[in-house]
Amino acid sequence: MRKSLAVVAGLATTGLLLTGCGSSGGDNGSTDTDSGASGDKVEVFTWWASGSEKVGLDALVSVFDEQHPDIEFINAAVAGGAGSNAKAALASRLEANDPPDSFQAHAGAELTDYIEAGQLQDLSGFFNDEGLTEVFPESLIERLTVDGKIYSVPSNIHRANVTWVNTDVLESAGIDATKAPASVDAWIADLKKLKDAGVESPLALGTEWTQMQLFETLLIAELGAEGYSGLWDGSTGWDDAGVTTAIDQYGQLLEYVNSDFAGLDWDAATQVLIDGAAGYNVMGDWAEAAFVQAGWTYGQEYTTWPSVGTEGIFDFLADSFTLPVGAPHEDGANAWLKTVSSADGQKAFNQAKGSIPARTDADPADYGDYQKTALQSWAEDTIVSSLAHGAAAKISWSTDISSAIGKFGSDKNADALQSALVDAATKALG
Template identity: 70%
Template sequence: MRKKVAAFAGLAVAGLVLAGCAGGSGGDSSASGGQNQVEVFTWWASGSEKIGLDALVKVFGEQYPDVEFINAAVAGGAGTNAKATLASRLEAGDPPDSFQAHAGAELTDYVEAGQLQDLTSFYSDNKLTDVFPASLIKQLTLDGKIYSVPSNIHRANVTWVNTAVLKKAGIDPTAGPATLDAWISDLQKLKDSGVESPLALGTQWTQVQLFENVLLADLGAKGYTGLWDGSTKWDDSSVTDAINDYATLLGFTNSDYSGLEWDAATQILIDGNAGYNVMGDWAEAAFQQAGWKYGNEYTTWATPGTDGTFDFLADSFTLPVGAKDEQPAKDWLTTVSSVDGQEAFNLAKGSIPARTDVDTSAFGAYQQTALKSFATDTIVSSLAHGAAAKLSWSADIGSAVGQFATDKNVATFQTALVAAADKALG
């Protein structure tokens, strides 16, 4: 096991440099229509995400050497392009054998359309409920059934900090501000010190992620969670306050944010042209590539106002209805859920394993903070990354966020959010 850890750690390091979100010895794939192959659809087409996929595929090849892996990746941050391509394939009755999706409510649309197979028995057969934490099983369950197998756990309420930029402005980088108001005060200090864009930001989905962080900070875990079941109303004054705080934060960002992918926004921070970037922990790879050491050149906090919560998302894999190579697809899911698969993948990607029995001693300093937080903090579901709301609802919120980036009209934004909730919740 220790040799495997060392090998996977080496692969992870190599992947970070290039990067600049129980198996058997071989499966019986005779049920696949005579083809020992599996077509897997993801949006991990480049950078650290591709390196993570490659690490997982390597383990799959070792566990199932007679099954050919067909990579059907489609490039695009947070899966925007991939989801559109996938929708077309599913509508045409041409599903891949397995496809990547965010665990949680994002799967609702696929389930309601009858496009996913129930994997509850797969969990029982592989004893996954014994090795996945109960909090994760709860997040994965829809109407008493489970439809995906997570490869990892990511955290979305992470603020990445350039320590040198903060120190130069007289701000202590070792501990995050307790509230959004205190953070806004520090952002103003940075701006006054000559940092033109203290908070680095990117394209629309990264804006949605920042907005969900603000909602979580202003509403708290209970109020934020209530947005998704209707117990917190979108026309509540606390949501208005969150929109105003979000608007204030936008005033500290780079003006070209709408045209930047997440990695370009993170690079602004690395280049010293920003003090902060709110991003999921797939960003860890960028700092490692830069040769930075956690606690020296950079550090992280829970986004101000969200300490004590873990904004959850998980990359997961499904078994579509009509998969042409069903047994090889199950072989793939077995590798995804295996100890070796989760260890290799997460060492490369910067996330943490879904399984609780993976040896995490070789994981980095940031990942150790995420492991501790997930074990002890209140878990909430990410909006931007599919855990909180079904695809159609997320799309409506994303459109409203995009429009707000243009017009900054608080009343119009909140009206659009109310309409999106009414449509989704009936």
């Protein structure tokens, strides 16, 4: 779902890969902005170009085609996990005053740069007209609101602090797969047990953003919901002893990961677990679709826990869609946002993607066993915002953190990592 966030507000990268997600009207990487009725087409920009993400987009577009048969859907997907490539391509288009009609982003702090640059339209009126303030939970509305305005429409809710477990691998090593270890130290002991039992890579890991996600779960476990949330407003210092402990634990975990982790995107890292070469993978719940596609049954071949030490906390992110300033087909964009926020659109999309609807009127019976656990946790748990997925920190800050964590993966210098994290916070918070 994500790749290295080596892309900041300036957002420049190389090797952009433009692809389409097969659906109606999908010219690969189209930037169609020709004249015509404002509502006869809509160009939607995402990074959903493969795997469960593509399946989810296709399902959502199918509902859009049913609800708005007279509007052509133009697919402008840019491949590359985490949207790093997409954000770079999008920045170029916005700078050239060539916006798509709607683009995917993560709800929360990731939108800060776009808002401050005056590149997004206020959607508060849309929320009122569509009754979304009544069907989206108050906790979500609060996270979508910036200075009294709402700038994006969420298509889903994802949970980042999920540990996926290959039950056969654990049970073969004499480890109880049905419950999480009592502490991170206990989990490290189980990883050693797997390694001693001949499991090549007890913990499957991928590229930089998956490393950052693993690290944030350790921060949550060590600092708790309040302490972790304080990292983003300065009430918790990055020189805190809890951060030091999380760094030490993260270094220990890296001793049990696959050696090729730096080159694997999330789906390849998840496949390491499915293939039986790992016992665990810390990944957001977009991974659910991979297990379903493998023909596995929840509670049998695989299971999940909230990442060790984070029971009762929901590490939140949401994919959402915007209405850019200057969208050439604004009526089409509004039609797209209506589908994204509709009960039918959210049901189709989330059934395919493994996430849960943002709407509170969803019927749990429509979703799989894992998703039922996520629906319950979203309703009951303490919510925190994900770092790795744009909810906690603006792009420039998370990029600095990602770079520091990526460097630590090579040099294992804990003091240098913590110093870099302190510097990044000072730069971001002023």
